[in-house]
Amino acid sequence: MTAQIPDQATRKYDLKFARWVRDNVPGGDKMNMCMQCGTCSGSCPNGTEMDVGPRKLFMMVRAGMKEEVLNSSTLWECTSCYRCVARCPRGVPVTYIVQGLASVAAREGYAPKIENANFANSFWWSANAFGKTDERLVTMKYFFSFGLVEGVKKALANLKIALGMVKAGRMHIGMPHKIKDTKGLQAMLKKAAEIEARD
Amino acid sequence: MFAKDNVRMAMAQAENSSPPTPHVNEMTSCKLLVVGGGVTGLTAALEAAKTGAEVVLVEKSDALGGWAAKWSKVAPHRPPYRGLQDNPVPALIEEVEANAAITVKTGTIVTHTEGMPGKFTVKLANGGDEAWEVFGAIVVATGWRPYDPAKLDYLGYGKSDDIITDIDFEALAANGGIKRKSDGKTPEIAAFIIPADDEITPFSAGVTSTIALKQAIQLVDSDPDAMAYVIYEDLRAHGTTEDFYREAQEKGVIFQKGTVKSVDADLTVTVADDLLGQDVPMSGLDMIVLSTGMVPNSTNPDLESTGKGNAQLKDDVDPTAAFAERGLKFLTQNTDEGEPAQPGGPILNLQYRQGPHIPVLANGFADSHYICFPYETRRSGIYTCGPVRKPMTMGEAMEDAQGAVLKAIQSMRASEDSASVHPRAGDLSFPKFGLDICTKCRRCTVECPFGAIDEEEGTDYPILNPTRCRRCGTCMGACPVRTISFDNYSPTMVSEMIGAVEIPDEFEEKPRILVFACENDAYPALDMAGINRQQLNSMMRFIPVRCLGSVTLLWISTALEKGYDGVMLMGCKSGDDYQCHFVKGSAMATERMSKVGETLQSLMLEEERVKVEEVSIADSGRITDLLNNFGEEVEGLGLNPFKM
Numbered sequence: 001m002t003a004q005i006p007d008q009a010t011r012k013y014d015l016k017f018a019r020w021v022r023d024n025v026p027g028g029d030k031m032n033m034c035m036q037c038g039t040c041s042g043s044c045p046n047g048t049e050m051d052v053g054p055r056k057l058f059m060m061v062r063a064g065m066k067e068e069v070l071n072s073s074t075l076w077e078c079t080s081c082y083r084c085v086a087r088c089p090r091g092v093p094v095t096y097i098v099q100g101l102a103s104v105a106a107r108e109g110y111a112p113k114i115e116n117a118n119f120a121n122s123f124w125w126s127a128n129a130f131g132k133t134d135e136r137l138v139t140m141k142y143f144f145s146f147g148l149v150e151g152v153k154k155a156l157a158n159l160k161i162a163l164g165m166v167k168a169g170r171m172h173i174g175m176p177h178k179i180k181d182t183k184g185l186q187a188m189l190k191k192a193a194e195i196e197a198r199d
Numbered sequence: 200m201f202a203k204d205n206v207r208m209a210m211a212q213a214e215n216s217s218p219p220t221p222h223v224n225e226m227t228s229c230k231l232l233v234v235g236g237g238v239t240g241l242t243a244a245l246e247a248a249k250t251g252a253e254v255v256l257v258e259k260s261d262a263l264g265g266w267a268a269k270w271s272k273v274a275p276h277r278p279p280y281r282g283l284q285d286n287p288v289p290a291l292i293e294e295v296e297a298n299a300a301i302t303v304k305t306g307t308i309v310t311h312t313e314g315m316p317g318k319f320t321v322k323l324a325n326g327g328d329e330a331w332e333v334f335g336a337i338v339v340a341t342g343w344r345p346y347d348p349a350k351l352d353y354l355g356y357g358k359s360d361d362i363i364t365d366i367d368f369e370a371l372a373a374n375g376g377i378k379r380k381s382d383g384k385t386p387e388i389a390a391f392i393i394p395a396d397d398e399i400t401p402f403s404a405g406v407t408s409t410i411a412l413k414q415a416i417q418l419v420d421s422d423p424d425a426m427a428y429v430i431y432e433d434l435r436a437h438g439t440t441e442d443f444y445r446e447a448q449e450k451g452v453i454f455q456k457g458t459v460k461s462v463d464a465d466l467t468v469t470v471a472d473d474l475l476g477q478d479v480p481m482s483g484l485d486m487i488v489l490s491t492g493m494v495p496n497s498t499n500p501d502l503e504s505t506g507k508g509n510a511q512l513k514d515d516v517d518p519t520a521a522f523a524e525r526g527l528k529f530l531t532q533n534t535d536e537g538e539p540a541q542p543g544g545p546i547l548n549l550q551y552r553q554g555p556h557i558p559v560l561a562n563g564f565a566d567s568h569y570i571c572f573p574y575e576t577r578r579s580g581i582y583t584c585g586p587v588r589k590p591m592t593m594g595e596a597m598e599d600a601q602g603a604v605l606k607a608i609q610s611m612r613a614s615e616d617s618a619s620v621h622p623r624a625g626d627l628s629f630p631k632f633g634l635d636i637c638t639k640c641r642r643c644t645v646e647c648p649f650g651a652i653d654e655e656e657g658t659d660y661p662i663l664n665p666t667r668c669r670r671c672g673t674c675m676g677a678c679p680v681r682t683i684s685f686d687n688y689s690p691t692m693v694s695e696m697i698g699a700v701e702i703p704d705e706f707e708e709k710p711r712i713l714v715f716a717c718e719n720d721a722y723p724a725l726d727m728a729g730i731n732r733q734q735l736n737s738m739m740r741f742i743p744v745r746c747l748g749s750v751t752l753l754w755i756s757t758a759l760e761k762g763y764d765g766v767m768l769m770g771c772k773s774g775d776d777y778q779c780h781f782v783k784g785s786a787m788a789t790e791r792m793s794k795v796g797e798t799l800q801s802l803m804l805e806e807e808r809v810k811v812e813e814v815s816i817a818d819s820g821r822i823t824d825l826l827n828n829f830g831e832e833v834e835g836l837g838l839n840p841f842k843m
Contacts, residue, residue: 015388015483018453019426032448036456036474056475062453063472063479 013064021061025104027096034058040084040094050074054084054094057101070110075102076117118145128189131179135171136162204700204740211699215692219628219685221617222665227317228335229611230255231604234309234546235340235496237265238593239585241291242600243338248300250608255332256295257323258305259499263292265342267593271373274413276594280439281446283417287593308499312337313550315651316580316666317614321547335611336580338603339557339565341546342596343493343586344500346400354392354489355462361386362462362487365410377418379486386485388426390468391415392459393490395432401562403492403590404435411490412436412443415452427452428481430459430470455479462487493590495563498556502544505555549578551650557581560775564589568780572621574603577782579620579649579667582607614666622719622780623745626670632661633682643674643683646748648783671781672749676788681753688749693742694757700740702762705842710738710764710833714826715750718743719780720816721769727819735823736830738764746770747811748784755795755809759802762842765833767826768792768811778815785813805836 022028034055041053051072052060060069075098084094104110106117122141126133139158144151165171179185229252233244236258244256262268265288272283295301304323311322319334348356348364355362360380363371371377378385391411393404400407408431415427429452436444448454457470460478467482498504545555558577560566565583567573574582584603585596610620619626630652632643639659644652651667652674654660661674675683681690703709716722722743728735740763744750747770755766770785771778779785789811796806812825 013480013482015428015481016426019451022451029451032451032453033445059472059474062455063475064481 014066015064017064017066017069018062021097021101025097025100027093027100030092031058031061031097033090034092035090037089039087039089040092043083043087045081045083046077046079050077054098057098058092069101070105070108073114073116074098075105076114076120078102118142121145126176128186129182130176131182131185132177134176137176200701201737201740207699207701208696208740208742211695212692215689215695216687219626219687221627222629222663224317224614224617224665227611227614227666228319228333229253229615230332230334231607231611232257232309232319232321232332232334232337233340234337235265235342235585235587236260236263236303236305237340237342237585237596238267238288238291239340239342239596239600240265240338241288241295242597243340243584243604244295244301245291245298246601246604247338247608248298250604252300252608252611254301255323255334256301256303257307257309258303259308259501261306263295263303263305264288266345267596268292269373270369270593272413272417273593274409274440275443276439276592276597280442283413283420287597308502309547311550312547315614315664316610316620318666319580335614336582336607337547338600338607339546339576339581339583339587340585340600340603341496341499341587343495343590346491346494348489348491350399351489351491354394354459355464355468355487356489358462358464359466359487361466361485362489365407365414365488365490368414368488372414372417372421377421377486384485385422386418386425388428388484389415389418389486389488390428390430390481390484391488391490392462392468393429393431393434394492395458400492400494400590402564404433405437405440406590406592407490407492408433408435409440409443409592411488412440412447412452414488416443416447416450419450419452428455428484429453430455430457430468430481432456432458455481493586495559495565495587495590497546497559497563497565497587498543499546500543504542505544505548547581551578552644552653553650557583566782568778568782570778571780574599574606575621577649579651579669580607580610580614582610617665619668619670621669623670628670628685628687629665629668630663630670630672630674630683630685632663633684634660636680636682637661638680640679642677642679646677646783646787647674648748648781669781671746671784672744673746673781673784673787676747676749676751676784676791678751681751688745690751690753693744693754696742697754697758697763698761700761700763702842705838708838710830710838711762712736712739712765712767712826712830712833713758713763714739714741714767714769715744715747715754716741717747717770717785718745720771720778721814721822724814724816724819724822727816728823731819733819733823734827736827738830739826746779746781746784747788748779748781750788750791752791752795752798756798756802759799759804759808759839760841762839764836764839765808765810765829767829768809769814769822769825770811772813772815802841804839807832807836808839 036055038055041047041055047053052074057074078098080095082095088094119142122138123133125141126138143154231247231252231254233240233254233256236256240256244254247254268288270286273286275281275284307323307325309321310324312319314320317335319337321332321334323330345366391414393407393411411429415429418425418427455470456474457472460469460471462468466484466487467480469478469480472479548555558566565576565588567575574584576583582603584599613620637660643661644654649667649669651664652661655662672688702711716725747768750768758766770788773779773786773789792811795809799806810829814822
């Protein structure tokens, strides 16, 4: 899963990347306040799963390592627990920046094919369609995003858990829950996308 | 017993001392000489004039202002410590020139200085014109000069027109904006390189960091589209500079920690980035600015080196030079051997037997007791301030000037009464020489750290320059015939105090240990230990001494003959990073005591009975352990066979 950092010779550095991040990523203007103490990386419950911790990620942005930053799994491993934000002594909104970078990566086609990205897509699909997340549909969407065979395999593997949850009343059967005005929500999201697409 | 012995000792002390009668001083001057017309000298002159003193300000070049006048904007040194400030120098110059109490002499240097605090006779030379004047004290604010950029070729200097020093950058900023020298365009991405602390100009990192911060902000302020990288190994944003550092971060200056491995002609900087753990080639830079730091003007580079007193300049700014030799080596002050690494002639041309220079310590910076007496040089009445003392920013230099001026005024006033300035402020005693038994051995004249004792012309007897004296008693400790004494401090007095203690006879098996404790650090540390109720071996008897340098070997032999079982000397740290309040007193004592072993052996006594310990004022926790351990060691040796 770990993205290999390319060799010194082939690596591209873009000294203006840091400035670009500052101007284009939400919270990027605060990234400069980072003093590289590493509290964020040390606090991250998911840090061991990441290619690089948030501290190093920020340093890579400063060094202009655009490719490595946007290809890193860090962007997708973030669970938005906000522990880094709560603990940052310099008030850097780490979570916002990491997620902002993830959205840039997705837009520019960098998103790595890792499971978390698939899950994020499934989650987004449900939120978009119903205004809420439906556990069953999100899970199914996520399982089958790996292909039909893989999806059936994953679903069967989790069958026992699902049945147990139904039995315990933790998962309902029937039509998915929806918010009252899904049309309105979709109109809002459409408008938001339109605003974002503006220069 | 302890209390009774202390009373007996105090009585012996009172019996053998008399209230000091001050040395009669003829007319003393309260006029202040300030050497150097930069920001430090200007502030010093102005502050002194504000206190009512008459001031003569001497500047080597034709205009006041020095280097500082060349800057367009300066780093903030007033609250809120953010944002660039206007250069205060033009206003200072105006104020100084308008002040009636200040006489400004530009194009003038000092070519001769003799005398002592209260009456320095100084020759001021302006080209061919020479004038003699008498001053009460001298403030030396000769400042700094830039590091030779030719030695920066490893940082790419000279490879491209766009690799410049911070001085060049200031010139650009002051004259028509920050533009590349090669094509006149404003730089889009610039890197400011702060070399590692000791790499080129040691101890400059605080200043180089501030300069890099300032210039990076200056660039970003002048062109919001420009990007500034600061590449550093040690970013020392000390004190209020921390706020300035934050300002730089907020304004988008990017900080890159790492060691610069190479700088190429195409302005590619390769940095070994410690935080990424790899080499980062930074290419696409438009301008590289090297922060170079300060070389102290402890000599006048325009003058020829005189050769005499070079040992006091035995230091340099060569980064590869060993740290060991700093002009502090025992008894070297009158030798003329050795190349001065700090080239140039003396600033004041002192007519002292120790040579014409103001002694320097580390890396060419003027020597002072850095912690307690930062402005005092080893020449009483002569005070250094500003970057000649240590690298500092403009704000720091202005503060420094105020401090030094206050000390200089204190010195002038004390000289009127023939009182000591520091550390024994107000002391009226002074060394008296019993010339009837003086052997003219010259040890007092050589060993005096302050050059207070000269040899009288013709007779070669010691003669005192009373206001140069700091009353440490190093001469008293040096005198082999113990004929130097103070009214209230003498070899006899302490010998009587040693004798006043009742020594239990050998059958009681109670040892006695004599402790000579330096009154500046060791004695207060003992006081503190007492306040903290630390337990001390009750066999100790204490005698405070002015300085370990005043301890004569006579006292040690007296004590051992009297039946004391051990003697401990507690003084300040000596050596390169000394804390001795009299600069060399504890070094002298250490040197003298290294030879005490032979004396002890000739008495058939163990060498371990005498011990020298270096303690600082903060050592109250450790000091009782030191003494108790020594007590146990002495008990292990057994009783002194000389006991009655």
